[in-house]
Amino acid sequence: MQVDVAIVGGGLTGLWTGRYLAALDPTLRIAVFERDYVGFGASGRNGGWVSSLFPVPASKVERIYGAQLADELLRALGETVDEIAQQVDQLHIACDFTKAGTLVLARDRVQWQRLRGEVKDVTTLLDARGTDRFLRARHVIGAAHEPQCATVQPARLVRGLADRLEEFGVRIYEGTNVSSIGDHALVANGHTVQAGAVVLATESYTAQFADWHRLVLPLYSMMVVTAPLSDAQYEAIGSPQLGLSFADERNLVIYGQITADRRIAFGGRGAPYGYGSVITPAPDRGRGMRRRLEQTLLELLPGLGGIEFSAFWGGTLGVTRDWFPRIDVDESAGVTKVYGYAGDGVAMTNLMGRLVAQGLVSPQKLPAMHAIFRRVPRVWEPEPLRYLGINAGLLMTQLVDIGEQRGVPVRFLDTLRRALIGQVG
Numbered sequence: 001m002q003v004d005v006a007i008v009g010g011g012l013t014g015l016w017t018g019r020y021l022a023a024l025d026p027t028l029r030i031a032v033f034e035r036d037y038v039g040f041g042a043s044g045r046n047g048g049w050v051s052s053l054f055p056v057p058a059s060k061v062e063r064i065y066g067a068q069l070a071d072e073l074l075r076a077l078g079e080t081v082d083e084i085a086q087q088v089d090q091l092h093i094a095c096d097f098t099k100a101g102t103l104v105l106a107r108d109r110v111q112w113q114r115l116r117g118e119v120k121d122v123t124t125l126l127d128a129r130g131t132d133r134f135l136r137a138r139h140v141i142g143a144a145h146e147p148q149c150a151t152v153q154p155a156r157l158v159r160g161l162a163d164r165l166e167e168f169g170v171r172i173y174e175g176t177n178v179s180s181i182g183d184h185a186l187v188a189n190g191h192t193v194q195a196g197a198v199v200l201a202t203e204s205y206t207a208q209f210a211d212w213h214r215l216v217l218p219l220y221s222m223m224v225v226t227a228p229l230s231d232a233q234y235e236a237i238g239s240p241q242l243g244l245s246f247a248d249e250r251n252l253v254i255y256g257q258i259t260a261d262r263r264i265a266f267g268g269r270g271a272p273y274g275y276g277s278v279i280t281p282a283p284d285r286g287r288g289m290r291r292r293l294e295q296t297l298l299e300l301l302p303g304l305g306g307i308e309f310s311a312f313w314g315g316t317l318g319v320t321r322d323w324f325p326r327i328d329v330d331e332s333a334g335v336t337k338v339y340g341y342a343g344d345g346v347a348m349t350n351l352m353g354r355l356v357a358q359g360l361v362s363p364q365k366l367p368a369m370h371a372i373f374r375r376v377p378r379v380w381e382p383e384p385l386r387y388l389g390i391n392a393g394l395l396m397t398q399l400v401d402i403g404e405q406r407g408v409p410v411r412f413l414d415t416l417r418r419a420l421i422g423q424v425g
Helices: 012-024 058-065 067-090 109-117 128-132 154-167 203-208 231-236 289-300 345-361 368-374 385-406 411-421
Strands: 002-008 030-033 049-051 102-106 124-127 142-146 149-151 171-173 178-182 185-188 191-200 217-226 245-248 254-258 264-269 309-319 326-330 335-339
Touching (some): 002 012, 012 154, 049 345, 058 067, 058 368, 067 345, 109 142, 124 128, 128 142, 154 171, 191 345, 203 217, 203 309, 203 335, 217 385, 289 309, 326 345, 326 368
Parallel strands (some): 002 030, 030 171, 102 245, 191 335
Antiparallel strands (some): 185 191, 217 309, 326 335
């Protein structure tokens, strides 16, 4: 087979890249190769937040790249939420897209101090009474409401996008294993595909290619979903707007949304990292996480007492050594690798897809902030250092949260755990 662009990975990054390539140049021959089925990875298993979040603090981005590029990035991320809304409408994708904002709760004094330091111009700070008007949670000091955030049913988004791409002439090959990638070529199910350009959009699964094993670390995130809330349960948590997303300021990330069918989809980190960056089925890797997530949600929203939980699932997200997402271009080989969203990827996939497509069709039109994603890659440490460091960092993160909640000084422990997981600086 010969194509102009071969895309490896049938998740949102690969599909958005195909969508914008086809829009920029309808004559391009584009093929997407997916080992399992579209949305098999993080694109179909995430919490459904379409947010302007970036995995690296804005202060660090500004310190490295200056205020102008940092502002351009933040503006682009915010605009991406609305770009996805337009694409969903234009492409008639039924994925429950709802722009209801996100609510970040502060439930102890340290969380409240941290939250106030992260407030953006468009964010509304709320006291406990004001928070109750959005969501009735336990032990809340205050909250921040960020309007530039939407929610979706993620599997419907990725599969709906795939359906539209095939109508545009983009060929999608599911059940197709790409075993190797070379100069302007790849091997798929034992057959050679010649390509003018190859885009590797495999996120955490990038670690399964031997040449790039240490570029990205697969970190697990798990989710539960409740049965539909009864009227009494819904009223007990404040009758929140459907589509509202929520979290709190703890260090070990949690995230939730009120779904269109009045369930709560709720997830969080904490499952151990697998030795050698192995990716195993989520229920096997996350033993104990289902009960932990259920308990956390009930502790956060006690009005849900008696609620039934109907499903549990999870998967891996990709984290780089410095937590910056990457567009890694090897011009001589014609290979572009895209990875490292660290869990903030639903909107980022769209932005990255647009940047990659623009870079392939007319690179002279790329925005200046593209440089933020072109940082020289740093690799993770070899095993067993990676295994020991990451799992120790996860444990320390839990201890830091406990210490902050109890008012115990944890600054040294917090600094150490940030160094282990790559968040220092």
